[in-house]
Amino acid sequence: MSGAESNEFDEVIDEFVIESKEHLDDVENKLLRIEELGADIDDDLVNEVFRAIHSVKGAAGFLGFVTLGNLAHALESVLDRIRQRDLVPVRPVVEALLEGTDRLVTLLGSIHESNDADVLEEVESLLSIVENGSPEEQQEREFERQHELLETIDHEEREGKNAWAIELPIQSCCMVTDRDPESFFRHLRKHGSVIDGDDTIQRFLQQHTNASRETVRILFATDLDYDEICTTLGIDDDCLVPAFEYFEGFAVDAIGGGSSPSGEASPARSTDDDPAHVSSPQQPQTQRQQSQEQQQGVPARTRKPRPSSQTTAATKKEQPNDSSVRVSVALLDSLMNYSGELVLARNQLLQALASNNTTASERIASRINIVTSELQEAVMHTRLQPIGNVFAKFTRVVRDLSKKLDKECTLDIEGGDVDLDRKIIQAIGDPLTHLVRNSVDHGIEPPKARVAAGKPSQGKIQLSARHQGGTVQVTIRDDGRGIDTERLREKAVEKGILRRDEAERLSERDACRLIFHPGFSTAERVTEVSGRGVGMDVVKSNIEKLGGTIEIESEVGVGTTITVIIPLTLAILASMVVNCGNNRYVIPQSSILEIVRIRPNQDNARMESVQGHEVLRLRGMLLPLVRLSEILGIESTTPRDSASVVVVESGLLRFGIAVDEVVDAEEIVVKPLGKHLKERKEYAGATILGDGRIGLILDLIGIATQSKLSVAEEAIRKNQEGDEEDHVQTGHVEISDIVLFQTQNDEQFAIYLGQVARIARIHAADLSVFDDSMSIAWEGSMIPAIDVHAIMHGTGSEPSQPRNGYVLIHERATGNVALFVDKLLDIRRECIDLGKDSKMLPGVCGVFIAEDKPTRLVEIDGLVTTALPDYWTRRIAQEDKEERSGPIRILFAEDSAFFRNLLVGALETEGFEVRQAEDGEAAWNQFETGCDQIDVVVTDIEMPKCDGLELTRRIRKHKSGGSIPIIALTSLANEDARKRGIEAGVDEYQIKLEKQKLLDSIRHHAQTRK
Amino acid sequence: MITETTEEVVIVNVGESMLGLPLDRVHEITRQLDRTPVPRGGAEILGVVNLRGEIVTLLDLGMILFDRRTSDDKTTRTVIVQHEDERIGLNIDRVGDVVQFDRTNIERLPTHVSEAESKFFRGVVQRDDGLLLVVDIGAVIAAST
Incomplete structure (x- = not known):
């Protein structure tokens, strides 16, 4: 080769x-x-x-x-x-x-x-x-057989015969009686009848070798008595026992008609590798072994779960993932697209720069900006894998572990399709495994204990994953015995981790978190399963290494819920750069709820003090406040009573960080800190900012811990409980990204950023008025432009005057729409407390305050329906027509799974609908039942049951099969084969594995047929 | 003449001491880079610097060895050393020549030097211009973590 x-x-x-x-x-x-x-x-x-x-x-x-x-x-x-x-x-x-x-x-x-x-x-x-x-069926049959044997023995004995169980050492018998084996057995039969063991004898006679020291065990009924048998057969008297004695261990009731064996173990009834013995009644486990021995002649082996093989299987499964990754072709296509666009934009930019065309340069630069972001996101996606890949193995883990510990547990899995970066998936596998095993080991009680506690005997573990903000939340919930915080407190005091008064002062939640303390294991014995107390603290640090958090909630007797929160992307972080003491620091945007400027004498945002802790009162809510300068021990450059506060949420804690100045939003590349600084709680990494300076990334959890926020939280909670009059219940405040804009008479509006795909600045000349409606050219077609001002003032019937302004483009498969606005104010994340709009204008969801002005929140559907009532329906009708043509449907017959899989994948990626058949017969059946749903037939020639040519002939004979395109795939490309095919009715021959040609051919035939 | 037992060190000055840093661990020596302080980092950590895109921790060698601040003037240099899989910067007062000597010439430190002080050094070498303290870089890094 x-x-x-x-x-x-x-x-x-x-x-x-x-x-x-x-x-x-x-x-x-x-x-x-x-x-x-x-x-x-x-x-x-x-x-x-x-x-x-x-x-x-x-x-x-x-x-x-x-x-x-x-x-x-x-x-x-x-x-x-x-x-x-x-x-x-x-x-x-x-x-x-x-x-x-x-x-x-x-x-x-x-x-x-x-x-x-x-x-x-x-x-x-x-x-x-x-x-x-199944072994059980085998067992049953075995019992039946023994039952029969006993009946026979019983019968013989009643007839006056003696039944014996004899172990014949053939070689010695032959020597003593001076016969060869065949003649010896004939001699045996002359003196009685063999109740059981005939086939053993046969087998022996066939396979007998001189060197063997085999014994043949039989049940023998005879008139002879003890001594006579010994002499006749030439055996010692320890080779035989009365048959009934042999079956001693067998339950007496078996003779009476029952079938199950007693659990009694008979002493080892020679389980040596004798292939030919009557199985003796023993415990079901060994019973199975023996039946297997009988059938296979192989020494018995145990059937315990083999953790080593499981892990090797698991690790072997993991290996290919390390070096390569599967990416959907659709994703690759968009990557190609984006990079293509980037190249175009770059070329344009170079040209514009060369000709000193600054407006064009600006425009192109913003296009490059957008394309780069989209490209980056697409690239990130190539590393995404569904978390289900990690979850999949847990079912087995739970099953094997429950079996091992004699517990009954089920595992429910939800959210397996949540995507995570590959690196994260690999990194959380171990911690999650440990948590799941922990649930089974320490959480779920043994069935008896559960029933005694009034719970179902089967324990339930729920594993779920979901996206939340910029994070993924994985929850492991069990309905087991819960965490006994009393015991944890005791242990903490015993181990000297806390003083008694400290232990008692711990809140429930903090007490639960004691589990994460290194060296803290309350298991009475070290189970090989979850290991020593090295478990939970390692889990926690692994999770925190990924930038995530882990929370525990538990109730004794009810169950435990563990929540792991992991930030989505490792590499690039959207963040906010802030200033404190002349240095820059970085806060991940996914944790930021809002940013507030505190000025003295401002009512809705004020700094106060509760029991010595500084808090922020924001629109009625009270939040703990920390000063970054204090946490870091540096000097602030702004006066104390005014500051910029970044309100963040980290884990379950919400608080405000006061900084000197909020500088800018930036997308940064996270770089790790060296070993000296890695462990510092306040920092989660660093980045190199635009100007080359280094910005340290703040670790919000660390900051929260450092400033003992939990204590502050308690204080606030207690304070709020007593503080009723001032209690402005804001309820569910929505935080959204919006576009803020104004119309002609300075009226202010907002629309969700999610509804806006693009924003462009336009001139009056870009708008065309035709037939009472305004439209604008966009990406090669004319789309309607809705004048928001006109809608709001009910002048929609009169044509609006084109003027300079902005358009917000809304994209939808059924058609794009442009919203024309006069002035663009801002795009921002806003806390929206929506109130009703008394005027009930079209397309308006409600009113809120922004920039100290009443702002109407509009949404696209309402506006479009008002302006162009039948726009959507017209488009939908058109779409329907297009859809009816639909994807090309293929019937594909191929017996080799390997090739079939190879091609089906390619066909489906092309957008074809494929029905597979593993041979001509199956294909024919599919054709008969659904011939009107097939556009093209692709078939292998060499197939079992019914080959490709036969299939073709049958199809052609069928009433609907006359004109359907049939493409034959072959590895043989000679003229003869081709001729035969054409004769049978094949339209075209394609060589297997020439994918592109096949795809083109399919398309061609499908089109011409239409 | 380089034999198997030859040791190459770069001579640096920290305070009044002459130190030898084994060349096989030294990655580069640069003038001072723009540094960003790391509040709450610790007395020995001067901050972090941007070394061609890599964020490198900067340590004060004077503080680590002798509990005395290294200078901060135009002779101050940063020695970038390799430790496991990362690079770490050590600030020193002044840099000297690269010299070679036979390893067997490294003597133990005099017994009156305490354990705490001697753990950073592999020994001393007698030279014409004074005593050269040969530094154990691994111990220096480990101590400051």
Whole structure:
């Protein structure tokens, strides 16, 4: 193989590995779900798992990975029996499937060595299930059999015969009786009948080797008595016992008709590797082992959960993620677009600069500004992954752990589609795992304790994730025993962490947080599961390293809720730069609620003092206030009674930070501080500002802690409870980004920034009036321009006068709209306390105060409906017409899962709708049932059951199939094949894997058909 | 002549002492960079500087070794050293030459020097122009964290 070829082959293998892992990723969860459903088999689910394994098997076979293929085949066989309703997926069955799947993943992890791996164990356990049903079924059958045997023995004894259980050491018997094995057994049968063990004898005779020291165990009924047997058969008297004695451990009631074994363990009844013994009644566990021994001739093995294999599977799964990432083609397309636009804008800029055209330069610069932001956001998105990837493995964790600890727990997962930067996902995996395991280990009580407490025996753990502001919140909630803060306080005092009076003064919340203190473990024994007290404090520091916070709420006997809040982006932070003492500091914007300038004698924003703590009274709310200069120990450059206050929210704390000056909003790149400063609570990093100077990024949690804000909070709360008259309940104050503008007679309005896509300054000449309505050219088409002033004053019927001003563009799929305003005031984040508008003007949601003036908040739908009543409906009708043509629908028949997956992905990305079929027969069925919903048929030629040519013939014969385009895919490109195809009715032949040609051809045929 | 036991150090002055900084840990030596103070950072931390885009912590070597402030004038230099995976700056009064000597010439510090003081040095070397204290940079960094 040439260098280039081997590289290509390696690439194919890599792709195979990645795709297979994706297939198997989901299989674990599906198997768990199948186990949950038990006898209520969900066919679709089983089929999904079957297909996933089948795909892996097919591709593995194609690429020569024999061991992988064999294991997959064994898994497939079990799944097949399940989907044929021949086997109930009880726990041991699913266990075997899970272990087999785990092994598959491990093999995929070191694919090149996979052929050397030994998967005998997993394959055999699966195959035994296939042959003999679930271990429980096996058990049942075993009991039945023994039951029968006992009846036979009973019968024989009543007839006057003796029944014996004999262990024949064949070699010695033969020697003593001077016979060869065959003749010995004939001799045996002359003296009685073999109740059980015939097949053993047969097997022995077939496989007998001289070197073996095998013993054959049989149940034998005979007239002979003890001594006579020994002499006749040439055995010692310790080789036989009366049959009933042999079955001693077996429950007496079994003879009477019951079927379950007693739990009694008979002393080891030779569980050596004798393949041919009657299984003796023992505990169910070993019973299973023995049945397996019987069937497989392999020494018994335990079936405990194998944490090591689980973690290796997990870590192996993690590996490919490190070095590469999957990105949707749509995202890549937008990246291409944005970079293209950037290039264009740059070229324009260079030109404009060269010709000294400053207005053009300004305009282009602002375009570059916008495009750069969008490009940056898109690039960030490539690193986003759904948090579900981390959540997925927790179901298994909870299941295995509950099993190990004899508890019953379920795990509910919500919000798996929340996206997070990859680095963060990798970093929170461990802390979250620890928290979940903790819930199971320390939180959820054993079933008996739960029932005694009036709770359902099954504990519930809820794991959920959601976006909030610029953060992601992950919550782990359990309905377990809760955190006993009394005990925590005790422990803290015992360990000398707190004095007794301090411990008692702690609020409930702070007491809960004692858990995070290093070296603080209240578990009576160190469980291997959650480890020593190194657990929680490490979790906390890991989370804080990511810039996040962790909060605990708990109620004894009810449960515990842990909330982890993580800021979304690591690298670039939108922030506010502030000045304090001649140096710059940075506050992340996602934490900022608002910025207030405090001036003396101002009513709605005032600094006050409550029990010695400074507070900010803002529109009736009281917030703790900290002075940055005091926290940092530096001198402020502004007088004390006036300041700029940044109101922030961090974790669950809301407070104000007083600084000298608020400088600017900037998007900064976060850089880490060196080890000397990393641990400092006040700082979360640093950045290099526009002028090259360094701005230290403030860590709000750290600042809150340093200034002992919790104490201040308590003070405020107590104060507020007694402070009723002054209590202006602002209720739910909305904080939004708005565009503030004015119309002709200086009336002030605002609109949500979210409804505005673009803002442009225009001249009167840019507006055209036609037929009583105003419009403006925008991105190549004319869109309506609504004069806000005209609407508000009801002069909408008269054409407005075009004049200079601004347009706010609202974009919608059904059509863009421009709002014309006279003066643009500001774009800002505002605290909106909306009151009713007495005049009830169209499109107005309410009134609030901004810039000390009454401002009407408008929204787009109301305005458009007033100005252009049938604009939306007209557009929707048009859209409907377009949609009816819709995406191209393809029926795709291909038996190789590998190739099928390869192509289906490509087809769907193109926007085609694909129906898949794994062979001609399936494709034919799909065609028959839905031929009017198919635009193009793409089919492989070589397929089982019904090949591509046969499929084509059938379609052509069908009444609706005459004209449907059929494209055949083949690896063979010779003339003969082509001719045969054309004869059958194929429209075109395409070579497999020439993707672009295929896509073009499909489009072409679909168009011409229309 | 460079042998296996040759040690190369750059001579710097801090206060009245002549110190040798092992060259294998020294990344560069620059004039003073614009520094941003870090309030509450600690007495030994002079601040942070922008070293071509990297934010580097600046330590006062005089404070760390002798509890005395390094000068802040035109001879003051910043020695950027490599420590694990980051760079750290050490301010010194004056920089001298790079010299070599045989490692075996490093003697232990006299016994009357206390443990606390001697932990930063690997030893002394007798030279014509005085005693050269060979610094253990790792110990210096570790102590100030």
